[in-house]
Amino acid sequence: xxxxxxxxxxxxxxxxxxxxxxxxxxxxxxxxxxxxxxxxxxxxxxxxxxxxxxxxxxxxxxxxxxxxxxxxxxxxxxxxxxxxxxxxxxxxxxxxxxxxxxxxxxxxxxxxxxxxxxxxxxxxxxxxxxxxxxxxxxxxxxxxxxxxxxxxxxxxxxxxxxxxxxxxxxxxxxxxxxxxxxxxxxxxxxxxxxxxxxxxxxxxxxxxxxxxxxxxxxxxxxxxxx
Amino acid sequence: xxxxxxxxxxxxxxxxxxxxxxxxxxxxxxxxxxxxxxxxxxxxxxxxxxxxxxxxxxxxxxxxxxxxxxxxxxxxxxxxxxxxxxxxxxxxxxxxxxxxxxxxxxxxxxxxxxxxxxxxxxxxxxxxxxxxxxxxxxxxxxxxxxxxxxxxxxxxxxxxxxxxxxxxxxxxxxxxxxxxxxxxxxxxxxxxxxxx
Numbered sequence: 001x002x003x004x005x006x007x008x009x010x011x012x013x014x015x016x017x018x019x020x021x022x023x024x025x026x027x028x029x030x031x032x033x034x035x036x037x038x039x040x041x042x043x044x045x046x047x048x049x050x051x052x053x054x055x056x057x058x059x060x061x062x063x064x065x066x067x068x069x070x071x072x073x074x075x076x077x078x079x080x081x082x083x084x085x086x087x088x089x090x091x092x093x094x095x096x097x098x099x100x101x102x103x104x105x106x107x108x109x110x111x112x113x114x115x116x117x118x119x120x121x122x123x124x125x126x127x128x129x130x131x132x133x134x135x136x137x138x139x140x141x142x143x144x145x146x147x148x149x150x151x152x153x154x155x156x157x158x159x160x161x162x163x164x165x166x167x168x169x170x171x172x173x174x175x176x177x178x179x180x181x182x183x184x185x186x187x188x189x190x191x192x193x194x195x196x197x198x199x200x201x202x203x204x205x206x207x208x209x210x211x212x213x214x215x216x217x218x219x220x221x222x223x224x225x226x
Numbered sequence: 227x228x229x230x231x232x233x234x235x236x237x238x239x240x241x242x243x244x245x246x247x248x249x250x251x252x253x254x255x256x257x258x259x260x261x262x263x264x265x266x267x268x269x270x271x272x273x274x275x276x277x278x279x280x281x282x283x284x285x286x287x288x289x290x291x292x293x294x295x296x297x298x299x300x301x302x303x304x305x306x307x308x309x310x311x312x313x314x315x316x317x318x319x320x321x322x323x324x325x326x327x328x329x330x331x332x333x334x335x336x337x338x339x340x341x342x343x344x345x346x347x348x349x350x351x352x353x354x355x356x357x358x359x360x361x362x363x364x365x366x367x368x369x370x371x372x373x374x375x376x377x378x379x380x381x382x383x384x385x386x387x388x389x390x391x392x393x394x395x396x397x398x399x400x401x402x403x404x405x406x407x408x409x410x411x412x413x414x415x416x417x418x419x420x421x422x
Contacts, residue, residue, distance in 0.1 A: 165309070
């Protein structure tokens, strides 16, 4: 090995990171080369100085007060957020939606019962994905949609509290993914508004919601595991 | 002494030089996990010197930046203390958190620096450091503080704190070769500056 090649190996030689088969030729060269020997000595001196640096330095005395104030503020914020989550079910809009849902379910349940009776009597085929959705399918989807929305709200809130424990890249990726899913949900929702009886659109929308819940759930699990 | 940890998404663990966990410390951890801020303060008193020393070096000796970083580390530690399971000493866990926090900040800083000058051209940073008064005879601490950011990061984590090339490379998202090159450069610059 030439002098120039060996000079590039001196760091690993000094720190002991050099492979065994390269160690002997480098040692031989260093023994006979004044420049490399001086460099090895300097490197050893630098490493020794690094090892001597103090491992502990007293922080400014006021630093803790600022940390404590932040912690206390966070505790209050978390408590308030907890109260908001607890009162989620008591919001007027949620109560109104629940009442409306109960009415829809009741009507849909009746319609389903009657539909099944009619179908069984007439021997009608099971509707395919492209056939018009029955009121029962819409009602089932309404229940499903509300379940997803509830899960999303709870998971999103948990995630908001734990966001600080995730790497910024993960949070950024999560936001991009959620935005993509939300756009897909919006598109399917708009399409369903134009064609409310389309079973395929319902399935697509249901799949989008499921994807969102899965993503949020996996991310909250990530915060627990980190 | 170098660490022998399997490389993961977090750096470390830190060498066991931080110290053994005693029963009182474990009790403080348990109480802090239950939300006791006084217990967390006891942990702060025990570990802040070590964490502050690390922050100070990573922030080039700037005590304001170092204090901010240390505060960030302890606030994160409070948020995440429920995830500490005692698999390692609390001091090691905290140290790892400090390094990760700093590296996250460093990635942001690196992006900011990249907007004003190419990453592989740090000669201007070195020139700026020289012109700002570091061409006097330095002690080791000053010399480390005067290093360009990449070289300083590699040197502090590897030569002062004892992390392995691979761990640092993984966490910074660069190759082992890049870390070795930064170390090589850091040591040569230190040699040059300490000789003046």
